[in-house]
Amino acid sequence: MVDLSLDLSQPHSHLVHVSLRCTPATRVLRLRLPAWTPGSYLIRDYVRHLEALLVRQGADQVPAIRTDPAGWQLELPCLDPLEIHYDVLAADLSVRTCHLDGDHGFLALAGLVLQVEGERWAAHRLSLRLPSGWEAFVPLPRQGDGTWLAADFDQLVDTPVEAGPHRAHHFNVAGVPHRWVCWDATAPRQSAGSEPSGSAGDPPDSLLRAHPTLLQDVAAVCEACCRLMGEPRPAAPEYLFVLHLLDQGYGGLEHDTSTVLQFGRQALLKPEGYRQLLQLVAHEYLHQWNVRRLRPASLSPIDYDRPVIVPGLWFAEGVTSYFDQLLPQLAGVTSEDEVVHDLGTDLSRYLLTPGRLHGQSLHQSAEEAWVKLYRREANSDDNQISYYLKGAILSLVLDLELRRSGSSLSQVLRDLWARLGRWRRGYRERDLIEAFAARSPRLADLLPTWLEGCEDPDLPAYLQDVGLTLEPQLASAPHPGLKAAVKASGLEVVRVERHGPAQQAGLMVGDELIALEGLRLRKPEDLVPILMAQQPQVLTICRRGCLRSLTITAAAPAIERWRLLVDPQASSEALERRRQWLALVPC
Known part of the structure; x- marks a missing residue:
């Protein structure tokens, strides 16, 4: 057992005091802080925020000899219990970093917890010290003494911690308990020392006042994810949503039994903003199947110290990005016209990115994620394409190609889930190609070509199958470049x-x-x-x-944008195919 204590009681310092307690098994012991967090493929060098490292064994201080920027070695005089203390600056507000101030605390534990050599697969017990009036929201089993227990280091690092004077809202999906917690960064701060609210009689928070059907809509999207996967229940035994509602922002990070979302209040003022929030919910929730359990083999087990090439990111993120637009419509909370509009926005963004033709293939986009996607520069549009975006466009093409054979992309996803994901067996590229070819033999040759090359599939022909057409719209002024x-x-x-x-x-x-x-x-x-x-x-x-x-x-x-339109000349067969496609029903 490794005991981890996190002290957030001085939020205005923006420092989290960390205490680790364990009993060493060897007299030479190494400590290491992860360099990245799963789901976000960028070396973040979390160690730059660590300070004041102190190791004690009984009354004696043990020197921590630095072996590299994120690693230390301890040479112990005996095998008595150890105490490791240090501070971490928590001043970066994102879903993959740590942030602590007088309003809330959010902890991505990969940026906080030292891995003790030999203890990765040992249980880790977490305790928190919070300011008065704060409550912690932790997707781990709660113990009778108020602590939380992770089965091992991996489960601990997969645990986001949100704390503050927030309220939790509860709902069920197919009998599985879910919690929704929103930190509204734009709301007036609750007075210090007041108790967090959350009873049935409490007034709704500002987001629920503006969107009173939000929790019902989120539950409907979650149920739609289950239907997509052909499952009666979610994959997780319980689930926690954490939303950071900011003035501006967008993002999410998936975990086994939870997700952390960021969304901008300004975006919610636009007609499509609420729809985009539900799409973000759908994306991260679907990840509990596609990514968390059905995952690339190169991510099993996680190497927290260095980048790992993951060619299958196009499937992990692209397929999920494709379905996140369809799932709210399947849930009955958006319309077919809105799906076509949003798909057209993605198609336009894709077709107006020159890097898709001259910069990267889809495989290269996934392989270079560590050095390109999360490090965008002024010239990025010319030399790269996002595997989220191109992966979603290829997923559309694959779905429509599979429908020509009487199948669908959802059936391929279910096949892979039943064969690999349900058992947490990682997939390799050949597993993906075999799964697609089993449903449409043509894809045995087409899919590798689309993954390795930069030439676009015949998008107009595939869209014509479902009665849609792309129309270019020119800018009103000359093009200066x-x-x-x-x-x-x-x-x-x-x-x-x-x-x-x-x-x-x-x-x-x-x-x-x-x-x-x-x-x-x-x-x-x-x-x-x-x-x-x-x-x-x-x-x-x-x-x-x-x-x-x-x-x-x-x-x-130049072409300013592309519009995806319903073809008024579409045949009745094409209209029926579009209905089945948008309903995720195989042809």
């Missing part, structure tokens, strides 16, 4: 399109735009009327403190 934004220094170039007019003129990201044909530039809109002429014009810029003059010629208006 750049994007500019107002910065502290002035109007600054933030993107230069590869092979576009701005690059040909010699512009670089970071250039300050001063004037065009002698007319002062102060905001992006100032470029439009001047470039309308589509003839060579003199652009004055400032680069590294020096003024320069360049000549730029805008190109003809």
Whole structure:
């Protein structure tokens, strides 16, 4: 047993005091802090937030000899119990890092807990010290003494901890208990020392006041996930939703029996915002099957110290991203027209990303996730494509191809779940290809081609199968091949399109735009009327403190967006196929 104590009682310091207690089995013992958290494929070097490491054995201090930036070695005089103390700065508000202030605390335990050599598969007991009036929400079995018990280090690290003066709302999905906890960062702070509320008579929080059917809609989406998987119940024995409602933000991270979401209140003011929140819920909830239990073999077991190449991320995230738009409609909380609109938005974003053709194949996108997807730069659109986005588009194509053979993508997902996921057996690329080919033999050759190459599948033909068509929409102004934004220094170039007019003129990201044909530039809109002429014009810029003059010629208006439309000439057969497709019914 490893005892872990986390002290959050001084939230204004933004420091979490960590105490680990264990009995060593050897006199040379290594300690190590994870470098990343599962589900977010980026080396985060959590150790940069660790400070004041102190190791004691009885009354004596034991030197911690650093072996590398995130590892230490202890040379013990005996095998008496150890106490390890240190602080972690919790000042990064995301679903994969730690954040502590006077309003709440959120802990991603991969960034907090040292792994003790030889104790990975030992039970870990968690205790928390909280400010007065706070409550902890922890997706682990609660013990009679108020602590929580994880079966091993992996389960502990898979446990997000939310704490604060929040209330929990309870509902069931197929008899399985679920909790919904929302930290509203935009709400007035509850007075210090007041007790957290949560009884049936309490008034609803601001999100539920604005969307009184939210919990019913979330439950319906959860039930739709079960139907998609062909399961009578969720995969988890209980489930915790944690939502951070911010002014702006979007994201989620899946866990075995929980998820942490971030969403922006400003987005909820838009008509499509509530729908996007339900899609985020669907995405992370579906992950309890596809990713957490049906997972790539290279993630079993997790290596917390270094990046691992995961070619199957296109399936793990792309398939989930595809279904997250369909599931709210299957749950009856969004319409078919809204699904077509949202799918069209994704198709437009995909078709307007040049990196899909010249930067990365889908396999490369997954393999390079550690160094590209989570490290976006000004030139990222030219040299990469998201495996979330392209994976979702390929999933659409695969679903429609499978339907030509009388099957569907949902059936392939169920096949893999029954054969591998239910038993937590990891899959390899050949397992995926075999599963698709078993339902549609053509995919034995087509799928590897689509994964390894950059050429698009025949999207118009597949969409025509279900009575849909893509229509390009041109911009109203000539195309300069750049994007500019107002910065502290002035109007600054933030993107230069590869092979576009701005690059040909010699512009670089970071250039300050001063004037065009002698007319002062102060905001992006100032470029439009001047470039309308589509003839060579003199652009004055400032680069590294020096003024320069360049000549730029805008190109003809480019495609601004793609619209996905219902084909008015679609046959009755195509309309029936669309109905079955949107209802996730095999043809």
